[in-house]
Amino acid sequence: MNCRHCGTALDLQLVDLGSAPPSNRYLDQKTIHEPESWLPLRVLVCEHCWLVQTEDFTRPELLFTSDYAYYSSTSRTWLNHAKHYAVDIIDRLHLTKESFVVEIASNDGYLLKNFVSAKIPCLGIEPAEQAALAAERLGIPMRRDFFGEQCGQRLAAQGLQADLVAANNVYAHVPDINDFTRGIKALLKPRGTVTLEFPHLLKLVEHCQFDTIYHEHFSYLSLRVVQRIFAVAGLRVFDVQLLPTHGGSLRVYGCHQEDSRFEEPSVAHVLRSEAAAGLEAREVYLSFQERTHHIKNDLLLFLLQQKRLGKKLAAYGAAAKGNTLLNFAGVRPDLLPFVCDAAPSKQGKYLPGSRIPIVSPETLKTQRLDYLLILPWNISQEIVEQNKLLEENDTQFVVAVPQLRML
Template identity: 35%
Template sequence: MQDIVWPIDECRVCGHDDWLDVVSFGSTPLAGNLLGDEDDAGGETLFPLDVVVCRRCWLMTLRHVIEPDVLFGHYRYVASDAGSIIQHMRKLVDLCVERIGLTDGDLVVEFGSNTGAHLELFRQAGPRVVGVDPARNLAGVANDRGVETIPAGFTAEVGQEIATRYGLARLVYGRQCFAHIPDIHEVLNGVSALLAPDGLFFVEVPYLVELLKNNQFDTIFHEHFSYFSLGSLCTLFESHGLRVVDVHTADVHGGSIVVFAAPAAADHEVRPAVAEMLAEERSQGIAEERTYREFADRTERVRAQIRELVRGVVADGKTVAGYGAPTKGSALLAACGLGHQEIRFCSDTTVLKQGRILPGSRIPIWSPEQAAGHVPDYYLLLAWNYAPEIIDNEKEFLENGGRFIVPIPEPRVISAESTL
């Protein structure tokens, strides 16, 4: 298996090799590798899931890298169509149009563009758009909707190819995908080949500070190689001649940051938010070992609490199902040792997931229509990052006596009488 999984020798941001061990989840199947009825549970490959942090730049990362083609060759994560996500994507379009004055004909390029939903919003605002995504099935969906998408990883060669064919880009970005890429320096080489001298580059990533503070251990899975702070991104971008000029927080995926960078020689004002967030990271102990040890201790405690709560409910004769089947949900179930003995099914709106089976736990994924005929006593809210929206939409379930178990940051039960 050495040809598809290997330990990292040095930090992918700063190149050093002084590691602090944070937490180990043992060996688990790939959380995003949904199975079919024909797949043999005993045949699932298990991969190590160990977390370390670099004592030099404080990048948190997985100890092992899995060959990206194994992870993403036929990816089933589809960008959410939840109202909050669509609203967030529209805000980002407006922000970019205002920030760099995007006009009709300007080129916008997104790597990790998924089905092209966000680029479609940019196109509606006037710019030309091109997507890049290594998942051939999702790139096909994007091309079918008219968003030209290259089915490949984003590299210097791909960046140069786009620049030659379409010209330099005023905006290059990646949303919720940068953490999935082991060779982030090659991505930044692609940015350098493609970005116009007055252009902007941004990434949206889950925020390490929120992960640590809110016990978001379920966002740690094999597809997420890196867990970034603003400080580690500043170090990374500076090594490629890019200067961080702005940062925004985003209430998506459990708390994310949108980090804007520009060529160092470009005339872009550095907004006060950059220094303010770096100062806040220092005050939160992002560069202190105790912060990571305390996170590991809380992770062990919360895993046990979730497991005991769910098993206690089942022991009382109640039924439990999963609400949503996100990759983080599969990771949470594996981390807590829960499976089809406790969780009857998971209900998910993503058609690509319906009829599949969660890896490891062997829990079937049903459509909401199928789930409506088998309403459980409790839903374990695996898509907890959409909790307010979901609970508001499921008032009838609660009013009929149903309960939600919200697992993160600590497990709690929501009824018609309680609130988040």
Template identity: 30%
Template sequence: MSSTIPCRICAGPVQEFFDFGRQPLSDAFLPVDADFSQEFFFRLAVGVCGTCGMVQLTEEVPRDRMFHEDYPYFSSGSAYMREHFEGLAKRLLTTELSGGDPFVVELGCNDGVMLGTLADSGVRHLGVEPSASVAAVAAGKGVRVRTSFFEEATAREILAEDGQADVIYAANTLCHIPYMDSILAGVRALLKPTGVFVFEDPYLGDIVERTSFDQIYDEHFFFFTASSVREMAARNGLELVDVERLTVHGGEVRYTLAPAGQRQPSEAVAALVAEEKERKLSDLTTLRAFGENVLKIRDDLTALLTRLRAEGKSVVGYGATAKSATVTNLCGIGPELVPFVCDTTPAKQGRLTPGTHIPVRTPDAFSGDYPDYALLFAWNHAEEIMANEQEFRAAGGKWILYVPEVKVV
């Protein structure tokens, strides 16, 4: 393993600790008549910086390959997530956006699930979204959207048109972006001295604790901790002033950054940094142990599916998620083990999963003739899904989960 890869935050040495091997673009669902020889693959490996502690991918996928006009993910697809973002919007209305003529900018606003509530309240806003398909849905909700990638030049154009922002917000977006120096320079330029930059992303502490290795895929470049975010902020004229643990998407943290010296950091910041130090979260020993746990899940899951096939049991996938690409390709799970996967997203239906080419079907294929087992790729929505699929359980169906370990429920 090489330690010569420079960190994308501080240029320090990044030591690789796990290699997922050859992986496809996680959201590149293929037409059934696709030329598979043209499918894009890259080496998905992850490492940790010995200087600032930032965990990151060691190979960057060009952003235009991932986020484009046909991007198939819509944040409003989950009722739980709709409630999550509506709750945040209402909180911001009573806190950071309670002054005169407040202005909020969201990076990667997707289909406008958060900004829609603020737009309905008359708050001046702008969503910056590079994927035209989801941006169009946001615009249809009355959200003002700019279809582009956010970087320093974008921020300065917004500043010239709209003035400084009280809040800049991003959800499940910042971790996607390797060019963090340009992002944070843009945030500094666009943010009021009294403003805040709030973002929430998957938390490395939860990924390691739960061995939720499928959170690692092409679109997730950085895996944040309070410690690494504090370092990243300090190198860019900002300061980590608050953290909040979230249960969404299998465990996230909402980070609040402010211009350096403008706000007193909360006690929660010091507490989470201390917890991470005690857990040795950025140590190679800890991260390599995580890798060993990943390999155990891989072996256990493939053994279970192989046994069920030999017993003549029917198994289908539930949720053609982006993160399922990591699971199916690492484990070698194709149509011979899982004949199809059901998903509610029309843009994915009738296509094939990336890399392993499992057909994606509508939910009717699941409920029309229930299988013996359902492999739950969308495990982060397990409670919501299982509540909606009680008839499957009543018919004798069982769920296969693989986070934090392989089990049948």
């Protein structure tokens, strides 16, 4: 395979997680009786431009089907994050009724609804039908489309260039990152701003967050690599913020190459931390595989020991990262009989691969557990707070990444 950004042949491997079904391909009462496609799950590193990337096996239209079950609005932490972003960016860019905001992969309108209530004209782009319908019910104009250069040019030709392009938490999920970036270039007004958010490669490597790896997550990005990709498309980064989301993300602010805005000192600061961590040398990537085995073995040992002792366990949060962990570790319903999730769209379904049934968190009121394994460790605090009653029943909360620990 060649690098998706620069075309160089890829020889350096970060990790081989065996094979797994696409992590958002939940099974229902009918498909549970059918076979699943298990695809190899490997991450490779380009030693020329240092883009860390998932090996190609499937087409995006196979991954993001119309019943794609992810709804942003089910996490309160996430809704608050989106609201704060909207308040900050409206203030920072002085957005008004005359402005125009486009969000790429706007999901169920979790973010744009804040612009609608501020009376700032906006448009959402979203290929998943159910999510787009949910956004329309909130009064958000929608286009059902996969974003890329063609889509960006089409919108520009229709006079729909944007003062703000929000592409928060989509950039890492784009297979053709060059085409997507050219689309942003086309969509931005001359003085427009783009913001991207993505999990920071530095945190993935530092904390061995291998469960954030799945087929739909194509790129694992550093600021330095985003600068390179931007430069080729005629864009540049002028500011960056560190965010706690997804275990440590970057929010990047970009503009046209020729825009006169100064580059903030934050950019050089993050670049220095990436260089100090050795993200552009092969050594840092060589020990990653061994570290993932360590985490997997600790989890399995814990589950097997507790089962022997007759303890009752279940999981919380039917998130993509849980699927990577459970499928890599080979965990099945005999060790974790069910997983609770607050999203009604997932309840009654089964996790891909492990085939663990997904139930409503209400189940926890009727079944006493000794341990509850929280799969989306990035929102573990929220889950612990929502389930305070369990602590009174002596249920222990557990996370497995970056190491097994009781909360």
